[in-house]
Amino acid sequence: MNISIGIIDFLMLALVVQGLILAIVLAFSSGRIHSNRYIAAFIFVVAESTLLMELDYLGLVQKYPWLLTAVVPLNMALGPLVYLYARSLAFGAVTPRRKILIHFVPTVLYAKHQVIFILYVLGVLSVPLVSNLYVLPITQKILFGFNSLSLIPAFLSLVIYSLVTYNMVSGGINSEDLSAYRKADLKWIKMLVQIVFVLISIWFVSIVAGYLFPIPDLEPWFHYCLYIPAIVFVYWLGMMVYKRQRIMSRDEMQEYIKQPVKTHFKDDEASDYYDQLKKLMIADNLYMNPVLKVDMLAARLSIPEKGLSNLLNQYVGKNFNDFVNEFRVEEAKRKLIDPRYGNFTIAAIALECGFNSLATFQRVFKQITGVTPSQYQTNAKKSFVEK
Template sequence: MNTVFTIGIFLCFFLQFLLLTKKKAPTSDRILAVWMFVIGLHLFSYYLYYLGFWEKYPHMSGIHHPFPLLHGPFLYLYVLFSMKSDQRFHWKNYLHFGPAALFYIYMIPFFFFYSAEEKLMVNHGELDDYTAFIIFSLFAFFASGIGYAIASYRLLGWYEDLRNQNFAYKESIDLSWLKYFIWGIGMIFLISGIVVMLEWGLGVHFGFNTDLVLYVPLVGFILFLGYSGIRHRNVFADGTSQIQQIVEPKPSGEYLRSGLKAELAQQYHGKLIALMNTKKPYLEPKLSLGNLADELGITANHLSQIINQYEDKNFFDFVNTYRVEEFKQRVADPDNSNYSILAIALDSGFNSKSSFNQVFKKITGKTPTQYVSDA
């Protein structure tokens, strides 16, 4: 077990160093770096408790107690700033750390006014001054971890809509790996909460230190998050962001107040279809809503409205429908018989094999291989 903690602590501080030395690191990387540092401190302080240092040095006890309240906010803010074009950290973002700060304020008497003997008595349950607070803390820890995991997952769902509304490709802006991490964090807090409730509430004895249910899996997720986070480039702002117009998903009812009259919208829709059929902008693998809006001479918001209203699709599906049709035409051309399916797909505007297979199956109900065989 000593090896597990040593590896986890080392990884935290090493990954923090790599993130802070990353060139043109966006706010999301800085948040992840601070989070790695906090996790490292958390593991280190608990490791000292695990080794029995609290018994030798009682004044060290309780230092890491509010730390579990920090992981949920860091997770949420990392996901949030991985998607935001505005990379400024506002004062409202600090409010997420308010509960942890309140916990430390409440523990000031314990830190500064309790003697070493009194702290030992609290740790052993012989002095019940903080018993109610500890029970409340446990519920707060698990509620915070699970709650922020749910909020972060919902935020990723919003991001999926945002991406599909603005981009006709998924490669290099995919945060699907983060879904697994969010699920993992949520499950760790959920399982830890169940174990603690069974142990404390029902008196179930598991025969091992149940704290390790939280700390051991955390070490594995440190490696996964650190590796993925270092490789990840911020979606909308990496220090040299080229994306100028980002349209947020809107309910269809909001288009009634957009200011774009029906006649003008129909005209632009006709121009859009003509542009797609003549210039074929969808052949550009990294086509964005902003790029296409510039071609038409309208705002990205109005173009998004036109596509959603007249095509009943988001931008991603709209563009890739044209790419699928382009692929069908090219694969039916005898001149292309010597080319592979992937080569024709890439020439049709797709950016990767995986994206092509997913989109083609979604639109046609068949895999590309099945379609070509049946043709």
């Protein structure tokens, strides 16, 4: 059998290879950010599914039947990976391994070739009763036949998990208990799930079209319409996640991955300490110190470092970086519209307000205000002119 590869198949295989490599790189570079491992697995599953589709339509599965046993379709894992990624990224939740594995048990539904191979090796298929059942046409059709309806379990799994994820994210965006980082992550996840819904819609159309028009020449195109945008999406997704991971500073990384701190203050004690903390920050402009750390601020309050972290998490609902950066952003907002700083660049203003770099300043400023520093400055000037 001669294998002919068209330009579309060649480009898709190239994207598949890049997607698999990107998934591996992202998984090994994620460090302690467990959420990135879920998205790496998601990229891997989409790339693997695209590869299996290509192997089928290029005739390689027919030429090398052992491929069916060597590769397990993982479509049922797509939905759980979307949910676990969102949960881990948005809330920093570390799910016990046993509970994680439960989500992936249904994946065995698509491991029929592997199950058949194991039964063959164990000699179960040679048992007369099993053998007679195995050779029935209806059994062979169920086990080895393929049509669009066979994708329905994976499709429904992705739909259900995506809806649950979207509902969880939408409910969390307005929560006052989350830090600015977490809220930014929720908006990021919400956008990703919306894109997944678009892909689900395309998938639904391809399933219906494949069922209504079972024409061999058209069947590959039904799949191309789904897999091309899907593989492009996960390639873009991998690059964006890797980029987001790389631009985080060391301090931000530590603040980002740490687990929630247990609370120890009563409400009246927390309120008193918080009032002292705000007065101290405003009176001495401590936030303008670019190397301000938790221990330095705790020493000024005469409480342990852990006590300050507890105070911020319990009473303020923010981590240390978010708390300090809000003061810095407010100071930056004043300086951006102050004529006395008209000759200052945005980078200079960032340094004046205690930020270590322009990139960090721009990212934090947009997370808190919703606009970039330059947009805020432009909008303020327009508002002043209109008045």
